[in-house]
Amino acid sequence: MVLALSLALALSAAPSTRPSGKALNTQGFRLYQSGRYPEALEKFQAAARATPDYALAHYNAAATLGLLRKQGKVCEYSAHRDVIVEKLATAVRLDPRRLQRAKEDKDLDVIRDTLGWQKLLGLTPEQEASVPTLLRNVSWYGPGVGVYGTTRALKFKDGGRVELWKKDIDDSGTPKESRIQGTYTVKGRAVTVTLPKAAPVTGSLDAAGALTFPEPLGGFTDSPSECEA
Template identity: 90%
Template sequence: MILALSLALALSAAPSTPPSGKELNTQGFRLYQSGRYPEALEKFQAAARATPDYALAHYNAAATLGVLRKQGKVCDHDAYRGTIVEELTTAVRLDARRLQRAKADRDLDVIRDTLGWQKLLGHTPEQETSVPTLLRNVSWYGPGVGVYGTTRALKFQDGGRVELWRKDVDDSGTPKESRIQGTYTVKGRAVTVKLPKAAPVTGSLDADGTLRFPAPLETFTDSPSECEA
């Protein structure tokens, strides 16, 4: 009797086996289906930590971050474009079939205009021949200015058209947005932008994916400034 009691106590005191990556992913999927996205994200991220080579967990984390970004909850859950791309890139590296699924997944629409997504499609800034495609398919943002975030952006369009978006802040601290239409040409890595009432400005798309111009345009990347104090 004493031996049986001791055995029961020992078993009850033994640490429980932590859930596997697959179990955590299943829990996350149920939460996702019920619309509890922040909790689902926690489960998917835990699944990826528990089983780092589990492609589906990384993919589901990317998709859920995409939903949270669409909902405007970027700062609450670190749903940055770069983070989503990183999770998706890991998933595709572990299981190439994930890319085909990603092409039709509306949760990932928020990263279609990033360098990371274009790289997954085979368009890389290291390849000079990819420069025109990357210019058109990526949204380009200037650096952030404190609480005002990104104050400049370029959008290259078909037909050699380009739009410069600007956010100017007056002395009272009130931001005012404007859009200026212009034209552009590409030769190799060189990109020349012509805006109304201004001299043409020639820059380049570097192999690291940075779009560099002299003043007044200066530097652009595919990452907007978000959640800055």
């Protein structure tokens, strides 16, 4: 009797078995289906931690972050473009079939214009021949200025057209946006931008994916400045 009681107490004190990555992912999917996206994200992330080589968990975390980003909840859930791309790239590395699904997934529309997505499609700044396509397919953002975030961006278009978006801050701290239309040419890695009433400015897209011009244009990357204090 004493032995049986001791055994029962030992079993009750033993730690319960932790849910598997698959079980956590299933829980997350049910939460996602019911529209409880933050809770779903927690389950998907927990599934990826529990089973690091479980591609579906990484994929679902990326897609849910993309949806939260669409809802404007970037800062609340760290739904930054580079974070989403990193999780998706992990999923594709573990299971290349995930890429085909990603191409059709509307939750991931928010990263189509990133270098990371273009790399998954086989385009890389390391290949000079890819430079013209990358310029057009990627949205390019300048650095942030405190609470104002990114204050300039470049959008390269077909036909050698380019648009410079600017956010100027006046003395009162009020931002004023403007869009300037210009032209551009590409030769190798060299990119020359010509804007109205200004001399042409030549920069380059380096192998690491940084687009850099002399001032006043400066440098650009594929990630806007967000959530800065």
